Amino acid sequence: MATDFKSIPLIDVSPLLEKWDHPNIGQDEGVAQVVRQLDQACREAGFFYVKGHGVPVSLMKEIKSITREYFHQPYEEKIKIKLSASTGYRGYQRIGENITKGIPDIHEAIDCYREVEHGMYGDLGDVMQGSNIWPSNPPNFKQLMDEYIDRCTDLSRKIMRGISLALGGPANEMEGEIGGDPFWVLRIIGYPAASISNGHDKAENDVGCGAHTDYGLLTLVNQDDDIVALQVRNKSGEWISAPPIPGTFVCNIGDMLKILSNGIYESTLHRVINNSPKYRVSVAYFYEPNFDAAIEPLDVCLRKTGGTKNFEGAVYGKHLVSKVTTNFVMLD
Numbered sequence: 223m224a225t226d227f228k229s230i231p232l233i234d235v236s237p238l239l240e241k242w243d244h245p246n247i248g249q250d251e252g253v254a255q256v257v258r259q260l261d262q263a264c265r266e267a268g269f270f271y272v273k274g275h276g277v278p279v280s281l282m283k284e285i286k287s288i289t290r291e292y293f294h295q296p297y298e299e300k301i302k303i304k305l306s307a308s309t310g311y312r313g314y315q316r317i318g319e320n321i322t323k324g325i326p327d328i329h330e331a332i333d334c335y336r337e338v339e340h341g342m343y344g345d346l347g348d349v350m351q352g353s354n355i356w357p358s359n360p361p362n363f364k365q366l367m368d369e370y371i372d373r374c375t376d377l378s379r380k381i382m383r384g385i386s387l388a389l390g391g392p393a394n395e396m397e398g399e400i401g402g403d404p405f406w407v408l409r410i411i412g413y414p415a416a417s418i419s420n421g422h423d424k425a426e427n428d429v430g431c432g433a434h435t436d437y438g439l440l441t442l443v444n445q446d447d448d449i450v451a452l453q454v455r456n457k458s459g460e461w462i463s464a465p466p467i468p469g470t471f472v473c474n475i476g477d478m479l480k481i482l483s484n485g486i487y488e489s490t491l492h493r494v495i496n497n498s499p500k501y502r503v504s505v506a507y508f509y510e511p512n513f514d515a516a517i518e519p520l521d522v523c524l525r526k527t528g529g530t531k532n533f534e535g536a537v538y539g540k541h542l543v544s545k546v547t548t549n550f551v552m553l554d
């Protein structure tokens with residue numbers, strides 16, 4: 223976030239999706255326009271909405287309604303898929319178990335990750351070892367989420383092609399060793415309604431999700447319609463709302479893309495505060511590098527920024543594990 227943006231731009235990515243695999247993608251005028259908009263949004267805000275993304279809006283809605291249905295169940299039902307170190311940090315976490323900068327977040331969630339088998343990435347990978355655990359109710363939960371994950375992976379790969387072009391590289395710059403086998407993450411999240419007693423005098427920690435940056439390359443948030451809760455911090459520290467625009471995803475840049483771009487793009491701080499009298503759901507899909515990817519500033523970005531590395535390199539899996547192993551305080 224290099225600027226004092228006051229709102230978040232909306233980009234129609236359909237020309238990019240039409241030509242994403244075209245050998246001369248860099249020469250197409252429609253694609254070039256999308257690429258310019260992506261570049262501007264990533265430089266100025268690190269956040270943008272996308273429309274024309276090809277994910278059926280009916281699926282986006284079903285995902286939110288089945289999420290609401292799951293969280294509406296009694297605790298005894300939800301806790302059947304409890305998250306713990308032994309599940310590879312997959313499963314259900316109750317309100318207050320996820321902590322951000324030392325403060326409990328007022329949200330509940332199911333976390334899912336690309337599945338990891340024993341020995342796949344050595345000791346580091348073993349922390350994330352496991353298969354996703356799905357509730358048996360609602361019955362079609364897993365099937366819908368699996369379909370959604372596939373759609374989001376596909377869309378993210380295509381948007382990353384546009385971002386690669388925006389940085390001046392080849393369209394497939396972030397594939398192969400960097401993100402050819404993306405370590406995706408899905409967080410299915412519920413934020414309780416603001417309680418009446420807190421309506422006027424909200425406690426300092428009554429925050430749905432504290433200020434943080436995302437860890438990987440690109441996040442796609444499918445947020446509830448009608449509730450304004452997601453806020454993004456601009457350069458002077460003002461919190462700018464990202465109000466829901468039905469049928470769109472809110473996209474943002476993660477820490478690994480900040481390193482790859484040598485800071486041309488940054489991972490912007492954001493937080494969630496649900497001040498509304500309604501329960502809010504959102505489903506965030508994170509498109510992340512290969513688990514074992516060694517992330518360094520790209521040559522094309524180094525050339526544009528004077529040749530000096532502005533950030534230390536990072537192994538994505540290490541970054542993730544350092545977050546995941548400090549994110550939770552189990553309440554029982």
Ligand SMILES: N=C(N)NCCCC[C@H](N)C(=O)O
Nearest residue numbers: 320321322323434436437549
């Ligand atoms: N996989 C991602 N990006 N999850 C975002 C969660 C942010 C909150 C977390 N407690 C934290 O402090 O990072």
Ligand SMILES: O=C(O)CCC(=O)C(=O)O
Nearest residue numbers: 409443445452494504506
């Ligand atoms: O709920 C939202 O709108 C965003 C959630 C988020 O920022 C996250 O899970 O990383």
Ligand SMILES: [Fe+2]
Nearest residue numbers: 434435436492
């Ligand atoms: Fe986030």
